[in-house]
Amino acid sequence: MAGNSRDAGRSVTGRALSVLTAFDIEHTRLTLTAIARRAGIPLATAHRLVGELESWGAVQRAADGRYEIGLRLWEIGLLAPVHTALRAAALPLMQELCELTGENVHLAVRDRWEALYVEKLAAPRSVPIISRTGGRLPLHPTGVGRVLLAHAPARVVQEYCERGLTRHTPYTITEPGRLARELRAVRSRGFARTSEEMTLGNCSVAVPVRDGGGAVVAALGLVARSVRTEHSKLVKPLLPAAEAIGKRLAEHDPARSDAG
Amino acid sequence: MAGNSRDAGRSVTGRALSVLTAFDIEHTRLTLTAIARRAGIPLATAHRLVGELESWGAVQRAADGRYEIGLRLWEIGLLAPVHTALRAAALPLMQELCELTGENVHLAVRDRWEALYVEKLAAPRSVPIISRTGGRLPLHPTGVGRVLLAHAPARVVQEYCERGLTRHTPYTITEPGRLARELRAVRSRGFARTSEEMTLGNCSVAVPVRDGGGAVVAALGLVARSVRTEHSKLVKPLLPAAEAIGKRLAEHDPARSDAG
Secondary structure, three states: OOOOOOOOOOOHHHHHHHHHOOOEOOEOOEOHHHHHHHHOOOHHHHHHHHHHHHHHOOEEEOOOOOEEEOHHHHHHHOOOHHHHHHHHHHHHHHHHHHHHHOOEEEEEEEEOOEEEEEEEEOOOOOOOOOOOOOOEEEOOOOHHHHHHHHOOOHHHHHHHHHOOOOOOOOOOOOOHHHHHHHHHHHHHHOOEEEEOOOOOOEEEEEEEEEOOOOOEEEEEEEEEEHHHOOHHHHHHHHHHHHHHHHHHHHHOOOOOOOOO | OOOOOOOOOOOHHHHHHHHHOOOEOOEOOEOHHHHHHHHOOOHHHHHHHHHHHHHHOOEEEOOOOOEEEOHHHHHHHOOOHHHHHHHHHHHHHHHHHHHHHOOEEEEEEEEOOEEEEEEEEOOOOOOOOOOOOOOEEEOOOOHHHHHHHHOOOHHHHHHHHHOOOOOOOOOOOOOHHHHHHHHHHHHHHOOEEEEOOOOOOEEEEEEEEEOOOOOEEEEEEEEEEHHHOOHHHHHHHHHHHHHHHHHHHHHOOOOOOOOO
């Protein structure tokens, strides 16, 4: 989602969409000039496209005159199955977990090389965490990421390792062989655990969420302060919660949809 | 957001966006034919536009071959300030309220003639509710809607009443004069209350959320079973929570943004 022109393509639609990719979490409000620069399109083109996107509600003006993502795009984005099906099935269980454990709760899916956080509930008395709903973190040093990697096709794991395992703390596993052993352990023991591999002082535990067919579609995890945490104590409530989410997913297909 | 061509306009961008408006909560998965029909564009045009939207990630194919809103559009939609600023400020307070009261918690903003639900936390032991995150409900019979209407410009209230006050239950206020008196009461007492006006058996209480400048930017509400509820008991924890959200909004502008 970097602000470059890789999506611009040649079509008008592609260029309109490239305007949207100018925005990211570090750039939620942009001037027209910044949009043109980050989208890699001429200012006059940006002016016209932004006008069209604004009249539709994909972008809107902030009080200071800069542009931001519009209410209508937010609303349509929430029709994605990751929200209507997965998040809807998981939220009540995540709330219960958060109450029960007093720790931060994460739900994530894998999107290519990253864990995409579908929902995050922060517990007020738990440890501060860097994740956010709609945000991304790497797969190898996070609990949810490691579950998703452990259940990804072998070629995904291989390519992921070939791209290099970034060291985030002195404890991050950066050696592919060691990561492979850890992923096997995740599959055999049924959960992943990390200790200070993404953020010093934090540890995490995560388990897979399976759909009706048994495929791993998401990971559910807890992040806590490492010094006071026994991993096994965190796993105990996670397993039934993940199972309940899978059951809700299987029972209730909320994609009430047009037959065509 | 009805599936018609009102947004199609004449531009290519407009037609691409009209593809997105073919989707709504009752139609989260659509065939190409259904998209063309609902967007009011020829099938060949729909084919080309959907292809462009798919390659960018605005739409994606479900397992059954139909199209749904894509992960990337969901992700970009979450950059809207209603999520990054308002929802981020409110969520911890909403979780606390949900735990404390055991009732359903709502956060909504006004978008034209409707209350748009920015977040909803359902309490497992509370009453079932029809709202959903990203969903819309009318302003006059809901607690959050009534707060938003009470703090809207007078011409908005007048136009809202002229459009007709739909009766949802035998208890819905549908007489403009009575609604106007109720809105004055909301402003003077500092909160709104409804009893079985949207859904039989449910009642609600809601309070305004104010930004740093004192403007009402959202409404925070609780929905409970009417027979066992005293409105005043629900209002008590709502007021400090709304104040805390306003404080967080004022203190922390999360729109870390490019200077241009």
